[in-house]
Each structure stands twice: as structure tokens, then as C-alpha cells.
Amino acid sequence: MSTAGSHTASAAPPPHPTTVLLVDDNELGRDMLTRRLARRGFRVIGAADGLEAVARAISDQPDLIIMDMSLPVMDGWEATRRIRADARTWTIPIIALTAHVMADDRVRCLEAGCDEFQSKPVDFIRLVDAILRLGGLEGADGAEAKG
Numbered sequence: 001m002s003t004a005g006s007h008t009a010s011a012a013p014p015p016h017p018t019t020v021l022l023v024d025d026n027e028l029g030r031d032m033l034t035r036r037l038a039r040r041g042f043r044v045i046g047a048a049d050g051l052e053a054v055a056r057a058i059s060d061q062p063d064l065i066i067m068d069m070s071l072p073v074m075d076g077w078e079a080t081r082r083i084r085a086d087a088r089t090w091t092i093p094i095i096a097l098t099a100h101v102m103a104d105d106r107v108r109c110l111e112a113g114c115d116e117f118q119s120k121p122v123d124f125i126r127l128v129d130a131i132l133r134l135g136g137l138e139g140a141d142g143a144e145a146k147g
């Protein structure tokens with residue numbers, strides 16, 4: 001008999017853990033959002049600038065990217081364009097986050113290749129909804145988050 005209950009050979013394989021690449025140069029904000037997403041069952045990896053985001057997208061092949069647009073070294077628009085232009089990463093959904101409220105920014109985000117645009121401060125329930133929808137996971141684990 002299993003002693004720890006960890007061997008359930010006949011059970012279905014565990015659901016694919018969705019890996020989210022969270023790109024934000026604000027470490028406190030990144031850490032807070034990382035913890036909240038981890039509590040919802042996502043595996044979260046981080047990047048603090050656009051260049052690092054492009055590198056991690058290639059090396060880690062996340063299921064989805066949450067991209068702050070205002071970043072040092074390389075901004076989120078350029079990082080998004082590079083991710084879209086690379087055969088290794090072009091299919092990864094990208095949710096743009098920006099504190100800007102200009103209508104222009106929404107258009108710029110979409111033109112750069114983002115799938116969705118959300119404004120800061122983050123509406124967590126709305127963000128999780130977008131992750132599940134863009135990741136094809138809608139309804140997978142009860143999307144009615146309590147935050």
C-alpha cells in the first residue's frame with residue numbers, strides 16, 4: 001500500500017500545470033501577483049525587463065505571458081514584437097498590462113501582437129479569466145475565482 005498516497009497509478013494524469021511568464025520590473029508587484037497566481041494553481045516564472053522576457057519565453061516555453069509594457073532595457077512593445085517574430089515563441093498568448101489609459105495604448109498593444117490588454121492596477125479575477133480563456137482552460141478548475 002502506498003504510505004503517502006502519492007502513487008495513484010490508475011488515476012488520470014494530473015492536469016497540465018499552466019506556466020505563466022510574468023514580466024514586470026516592479027519587484028513588489030511581481031511578487032504579489034506571483035503569489036496570487038500560484039495560489040490559483042499556476043506555475044509562475046518571472047522576468048524583470050523586456051530582454052529577459054524574450055529570453056525566458058524561448059528557454060522556458062511558457063503557456064502564456066503577462067507583459068508589463070513599461071519596462072527597462074527593452075519595453076514590452078518591443079519584447080512582444082520579438083516574441084511574435086520568433087518561430088519558437090510566436091504562438092504564446094500575451095496579455096499586456098499597462099498603467100496607461102490612453103486609447104492609443106490599447107491599439108499599440110494589439111498591433112505589437114498582444115492578444116489582450118488589461119490596465120493596472122490589476123483586476124485579478126479578470127486577469128485569471130483571461131489566462132484561462134487564452135490558455136484554452138476555460139472552466140478547467142472553476143474560473144469563478146474569489147480573488
Ligand SMILES: [Mg+2]
Nearest residue numbers: 025068070071
Ligand atoms: Mg513597469
